[in-house]
Amino acid sequence: MKTTELFGSMVFDENTMRQRLPKETFRQLQRTMKNGRSLDINIATVVANAMKDWAVEKGATHYTHWFQPMTGITAEKHDSFITPTSDGRVIMEFSGKELVQGEPDASSFPSGGLRATFEARGYTAWDPTSYAFIKNGILCIPTAFCSYGGHALDKKTPLLRSMEAINRQAMRVLKLFGNQDVTSVKTTVGPEQEYFLVDKKYYEQRKDLLYTGRTLFGAKTPKGQEMEDHYFGTIKSRVQAYMKELNEELWKLGILAKTEHNEVAPAQHELAPIFSTTNIATDHNQLTMELMQRIAKKHDLVCLLHEKPFAGVNGSGKHNNWSISTNTGVNLLEPGETPYENAQFLLFLCAVIKAVDEYQDMLRLSAASAGNDHRLGANEAPPAIVSMFLGSELTEILEAIEQDTSYDAKEKELMRVGVHVLPKFQKDTTDRNRTSPFAFTGNKFEFRMLGSSASIAGPNMVLNTAVAEELRQFADQLEGSADFANDLHRLIQRVIKEHKRIIFNDNGYDEAWVAEAERRGLLNLKTTPDALPYFVHKKNIQLFTTHKVFSEDEMHARYEIMMENYTKTLNIEALTMVDMVRKDILPAVSKYAQQLADTALAKKSLSPDIDSTYETQSVKIISQLSASVFQNMETLEDDLVKAKDIADFEQAAFYYKDVIFSDMTALRAVTDELESITSSQVWPYPSYGKLLFGI
Ligand code: ADP
Ligand code: MG
Numbered sequence: 001m002k003t004t005e006l007f008g009s010m011v012f013d014e015n016t017m018r019q020r021l022p023k024e025t026f027r028q029l030q031r032t033m034k035n036g037r038s039l040d041i042n043i044a045t046v047v048a049n050a051m052k053d054w055a056v057e058k059g060a061t062h063y064t065h066w067f068q069p070m071t072g073i074t075a076e077k078h079d080s081f082i083t084p085t086s087d088g089r090v091i092m093e094f095s096g097k098e099l100v101q102g103e104p105d106a107s108s109f110p111s112g113g114l115r116a117t118f119e120a121r122g123y124t125a126w127d128p129t130s131y132a133f134i135k136n137g138i139l140c141i142p143t144a145f146c147s148y149g150g151h152a153l154d155k156k157t158p159l160l161r162s163m164e165a166i167n168r169q170a171m172r173v174l175k176l177f178g179n180q181d182v183t184s185v186k187t188t189v190g191p192e193q194e195y196f197l198v199d200k201k202y203y204e205q206r207k208d209l210l211y212t213g214r215t216l217f218g219a220k221t222p223k224g225q226e227m228e229d230h231y232f233g234t235i236k237s238r239v240q241a242y243m244k245e246l247n248e249e250l251w252k253l254g255i256l257a258k259t260e261h262n263e264v265a266p267a268q269h270e271l272a273p274i275f276s277t278t279n280i281a282t283d284h285n286q287l288t289m290e291l292m293q294r295i296a297k298k299h300d301l302v303c304l305l306h307e308k309p310f311a312g313v314n315g316s317g318k319h320n321n322w323s324i325s326t327n328t329g330v331n332l333l334e335p336g337e338t339p340y341e342n343a344q345f346l347l348f349l350c351a352v353i354k355a356v357d358e359y360q361d362m363l364r365l366s367a368a369s370a371g372n373d374h375r376l377g378a379n380e381a382p383p384a385i386v387s388m389f390l391g392s393e394l395t396e397i398l399e400a401i402e403q404d405t406s407y408d409a410k411e412k413e414l415m416r417v418g419v420h421v422l423p424k425f426q427k428d429t430t431d432r433n434r435t436s437p438f439a440f441t442g443n444k445f446e447f448r449m450l451g452s453s454a455s456i457a458g459p460n461m462v463l464n465t466a467v468a469e470e471l472r473q474f475a476d477q478l479e480g481s482a483d484f485a486n487d488l489h490r491l492i493q494r495v496i497k498e499h500k501r502i503i504f505n506d507n508g509y510d511e512a513w514v515a516e517a518e519r520r521g522l523l524n525l526k527t528t529p530d531a532l533p534y535f536v537h538k539k540n541i542q543l544f545t546t547h548k549v550f551s552e553d554e555m556h557a558r559y560e561i562m563m564e565n566y567t568k569t570l571n572i573e574a575l576t577m578v579d580m581v582r583k584d585i586l587p588a589v590s591k592y593a594q595q596l597a598d599t600a601l602a603k604k605s606l607s608p609d610i611d612s613t614y615e616t617q618s619v620k621i622i623s624q625l626s627a628s629v630f631q632n633m634e635t636l637e638d639d640l641v642k643a644k645d646i647a648d649f650e651q652a653a654f655y656y657k658d659v660i661f662s663d664m665t666a667l668r669a670v671t672d673e674l675e676s677i678t679s680s681q682v683w684p685y686p687s688y689g690k691l692l693f694g695i
Pocket of ligand 1: 188189190191192272273274275276321322323324331441443444
């Protein structure tokens with residue numbers, strides 16, 4: 001099949017709807033989708049039937065409401081279309097009610113106490129802004145997931161609410177600039193996805209990869225990424241075959257997979273789609289991650305989405321390219337051609353600057369997870385300090401506006417918003433740009449803190465809501481203005497003055513930046529437990545409740561879920577380490593020492609003159625290190641026992657960060673040393689060499 005025919009062939013998209021629905025039904029459904037109206041049940045029945053016929057023709061036998069619970073991965077429960085008839089046969093049926101609402105028995109999803117067990121059945125409701133699709137012979141209906149009390153139990157509902165919030169406020173601002181033809185505003189996202197591929201046969205031999213998605217042990221290989229020969233290098237044929245199949249499967253689902261290349265670390269790759277509306281991009285990124293993993297298995301590979309699968313080489317992130325655009329196709333973060341367009345651009349730019357400064361805590365914590373703690377601040381990913389890169393040119397323009405000076409030394413005139421045209425600035429692609437957590441790249445912002453395995457729903461929900469809040473304040477101030485041009489200029493000046501501390505165009509990896517950021521009063525939240533408590537700070541509760549993205553209850557529930565998730569992750573990792581050391585590593589090494597000792601003894605008994613320095617010295621060092629590994633393991637075990645007594649979820653998270661994590665680090669250090677002096681014949685796990693260079 002040609003790519004153009006393949007694309008979207010498994011999606012019940014606008015084209016398919018037009019072909020398969022009665023004209024009037026199609027028209028009404030379109031209205032629902034574009035304006036977010038609720039769907040009449042009679043229309044739903046017609047749509048459901050057409051959808052079912054289409055799906056059955058494509059080989060589907062089941063349908064599912066496809067949703068995004070707080071676990072961060074997607075969930076589905078399959079129901080078949082079959083309905084018995086009176087003559088003992090079956091027909092394929094799918095009702096409007098089944099399309100619109102589902103009731104998964106959801107009592108086992110994390111809810112942070114929102115869904116008391118007596119009302120354990122949450123429900124899922126179709127999100128008609130996202131198309132239904134067929135995956136693995138299942139018709140998937142993208143849905144939001146709520147409790148009967150109306151609380152959001154998923155990642156999608158708040159994201160949709162945040163998109164409504166920014167639409168509402170951006171429309172107010174656009175009216176001020178006289179945009180008559182614009183009827184809605186949406187944010188757009190293009191997430192660049194990094195991942196590792198390892199050989200399945202090696203993966204299966206490593207308990208750490210199986211249980212935790214990352215290696216908990218592993219001595220460094222002689223070669224790492226220092227030669228920089230993998231980045232953009234030729235793609236190996238096995239990987240190429242994987243990428244080809246992945247692309248085709250993604251295209252069938254209407255996902256705009258566009259670029260693929262090797263990344264910095266050995267065995268690391270990246271896939272980027274063309275951007276789309278934020279909630280669609282979120283669905284698509286979830287599907288992309290799922291397909292990446294599923295298709296890898298078909299090629300005897302395993303796709304690792306963990307943020308830090310290997311120590312010593314780069315980890316994986318997700319760059320969230322974000323912008324705002326109107327239904328008329330105008331990108332609001334793109335400087336325009338006229339002074340008037342530039343003024344509007346500058347106001348939206350200021351909304352983002354103010355939002356990032358005032359809600360730096362929320363942005364930081366939206367990217368926080370146990371996995372991502374290994375990256376942020378570790379000289380390969382952006383620092384844990386949130387700052388913005390605007391590039392020198394745009395920064396100079398903002399300075400000229402702030403200080404009422406001229407931008408260009410040759411120009412005598414002062415820089416006035418709404419009077420002057422901004423010069424065309426080049427996209428800045430310097431190294432300093434790449435160290436920035438939040439970089440302006442000409443017509444969009446690239447938020448680079450996200451971890452590779454995370455859903456992009458959270459960070460975008462924060463961005464949308466924070467920017468909506470600033471737009472709300474701007475609209476409040478400017479709506480009654482008698483002298484719009486002047487008041488606008490003043491407002492922009494004030495925002496620059498008050499929030500320029502967040503702008504940083506230099507090297508984010510530089511030690512000096514940490515001290516400088518502290519002087520500027522910027523937050524440096526190094527770990528997940530340090531960051532998460534900000535979620536329930538008064539200012540942030542105010543933000544999300546004002547814009548109806550979360551209720552206060554929902555926020556407390558989510559905070560608890562996120563903290564517990566951190567604790568659980570570390571607990572599983574720690575238990576896995578103990579298991580590996582006690583059951584596999586120490587027994588193997590002990591046996592190895594015995595072999596060496598036997599050899600030494602054999603040599604001696606043959607003739608006392610035969611040198612056995614290698615064997616005796618090795619036995620000595622191995623025995624010392626094994627003892628140290630054993631002690632460190634015991635310490636970790638003891639501390640894990642103590643953790644059981646901590647009832648409070650906040651205290652538990654901090655205990656795991658402060659005590660368990662350092663025990664784990666200490667245990668790993670000695671164990672890796674032991675691996676480096678043990679014969680690879682006896683070490684019970686495939687080495688880093690095999691994992692990283694083995695494909
Ligand atoms: P860069 O070289 O700056 O990374 P690319 O053109 O490669 O830029 O784009 C990177 C990602 O940003 C792609 O996924 C792309 O679709 C996305 N992108 C481009 N424009 C926008 C936009 N207006 N809104 C959101 N994402 C965008
Ligand atoms: Mg990029």
